[in-house]
Amino acid sequence: MKKNMFFLSALALALLFVSCGTTRGLKSEVYSGMYGEKPPVSILVMPPINTTSNVDAKDYFYYTLNQTLADQGYYVYPSLLAMETLQTESAYDSEMFVNGDIAKFGTTFGADLLLFTTITKWEKHVMPARVVVGIDYKFRSTATGEIVYHRESTFTCDTAAQSSGGGLLGLALQAALTVAQTALTDYVRVARACNYTTLASDLPAGKYNAAKFNVDGAEAAGDENVKFSVKLNQLPY
Numbered sequence: 001m002k003k004n005m006f007f008l009s010a011l012a013l014a015l016l017f018v019s020c021g022t023t024r025g026l027k028s029e030v031y032s033g034m035y036g037e038k039p040p041v042s043i044l045v046m047p048p049i050n051t052t053s054n055v056d057a058k059d060y061f062y063y064t065l066n067q068t069l070a071d072q073g074y075y076v077y078p079s080l081l082a083m084e085t086l087q088t089e090s091a092y093d094s095e096m097f098v099n100g101d102i103a104k105f106g107t108t109f110g111a112d113l114l115l116f117t118t119i120t121k122w123e124k125h126v127m128p129a130r131v132v133v134g135i136d137y138k139f140r141s142t143a144t145g146e147i148v149y150h151r152e153s154t155f156t157c158d159t160a161a162q163s164s165g166g167g168l169l170g171l172a173l174q175a176a177l178t179v180a181q182t183a184l185t186d187y188v189r190v191a192r193a194c195n196y197t198t199l200a201s202d203l204p205a206g207k208y209n210a211a212k213f214n215v216d217g218a219e220a221a222g223d224e225n226v227k228f229s230v231k232l233n234q235l236p237y
Helices: 002-015 057-062 066-071 079-088 103-109 167-184 187-199
Strands: 042-045 113-125 130-141 147-158 225-231
Touching (some): 042 079, 042 103, 057 187, 113 147, 147 187, 187 225
Parallel strands (some): 147 225
8 A cells, every 4th residue: 555655646746747748538439449348357568679789678678568467456466477478389479469459468368458568668867867767658549459558758856966066076976976876767657657657547446456456547648659767866766
């Protein structure tokens, strides 16, 4: 509960900086495949597709997704078990399936949805000081093959140190602290915050979220492409 409160606080702060756009319609209309008589219950998270030069991004990011999806009310197949099974079935490379036939994942796993993510940014910058994560999220139905939910997010964490005063010496110390903070900022922390701010406010709730399931369809769907920006001390952990 305490962790969720931190997440909600971070989300509220991030939304202050979200890019503005036009309303696309109600969730029940825009994400119609997430509602109806048989709404999806279970999600299999596929290994991320990594388009960046950071070779470790795929493995690190994969394990950040389950918690947000579970909090939204879905059954999510355990990461380690899913990964082992996918490797055994020669299905580790999501590029082979992101636009292909995925019906067998429904019969083999019993999954209603597959989540395909593409890592478009996984970067640290010193000038200006920031960590940037860019993720493209696609949820496809194993029953129809359709993309029932899509959102692309760029999440920027400002890692600049707070001004400490003290003239030239203070500026030098601030610059050194900024460099250290940027270097030590964990991509995983930023990626988790990206998942939460992108999905928690917009992804239709699953059946295990009793408060919002089959109720949030009357809410407005968010923009398909969003940008969030927060400061380092606003990350939930």
